[in-house]
Amino acid sequence: MVPLTELAHQHLREHLAPGDMVIDATAGNGHDTLFLSRCVGPTGQVFAVDLQQAALDATQRRLDEARAENVTLILGSHAELRDLIPCRYHGTVAAVMFNLGYLPGGDKSLITRSESTLRALDAAWQLLRPEGWLTVLAYPGHPGGQQELECVLNWRESLRNAECTEHGTERTGAPRLLLFRKSDDGMPGGLRI
Numbered sequence: 001m002v003p004l005t006e007l008a009h010q011h012l013r014e015h016l017a018p019g020d021m022v023i024d025a026t027a028g029n030g031h032d033t034l035f036l037s038r039c040v041g042p043t044g045q046v047f048a049v050d051l052q053q054a055a056l057d058a059t060q061r062r063l064d065e066a067r068a069e070n071v072t073l074i075l076g077s078h079a080e081l082r083d084l085i086p087c088r089y090h091g092t093v094a095a096v097m098f099n100l101g102y103l104p105g106g107d108k109s110l111i112t113r114s115e116s117t118l119r120a121l122d123a124a125w126q127l128l129r130p131e132g133w134l135t136v137l138a139y140p141g142h143p144g145g146q147q148e149l150e151c152v153l154n155w156r157e158s159l160r161n162a163e164c165t166e167h168g169t170e171r172t173g174a175p176r177l178l179l180f181r182k183s184d185d186g187m188p189g190g191l192r193i
Helices: 004-015 031-040 053-066 078-084 114-127 145-157
Strands: 021-024 045-050 071-075 093-099 128-138 162-167 176-182
Touching: 004 031, 004 093, 004 128, 004 176, 021 031, 031 045, 031 053, 031 093, 045 053, 045 078, 053 071, 078 114, 093 114, 114 128, 114 145, 128 145, 145 176
Parallel strands: 021 045, 021 093, 045 071, 093 128
Antiparallel strands: 128 176, 162 176
């Protein structure tokens, strides 16, 4: 069985192109950031956001080792994504990745939370271009994680003209991956197709 992180990468690899603009909304240790950097190449642009300086430091080390220079690191909450990304990129983003939960190897009391994640998802959806992709990897096995997953699943129902596929098992505490594709007018506020 392919790990869900790799499944998200496989999926986006098929849909991203050199020169694309992409966002890692939860940089963590930089694995998704480096993946996105490689997908969009030197002519592309990656923004990586995290609330913890330790996460950005780990991401920067990973990027330095790989000599990736097309990434801008931003210290801030994923909930403020729309304000953190320059206006000229709004509506042009090819993909936004979320890897929810806590920083692996970091303080497990610092977690993504339902309220901020919902705001972040709304912002990411507005930043995406038509046919853009949003990936959400949720970990319901930690305190607050199940509630956050349920909020993401409810948010999915608010989308119209959007496609969503879900991967993982519904076993209690098992990670889940949701892949969203935005169609031409897929804004929050209606039923999804």
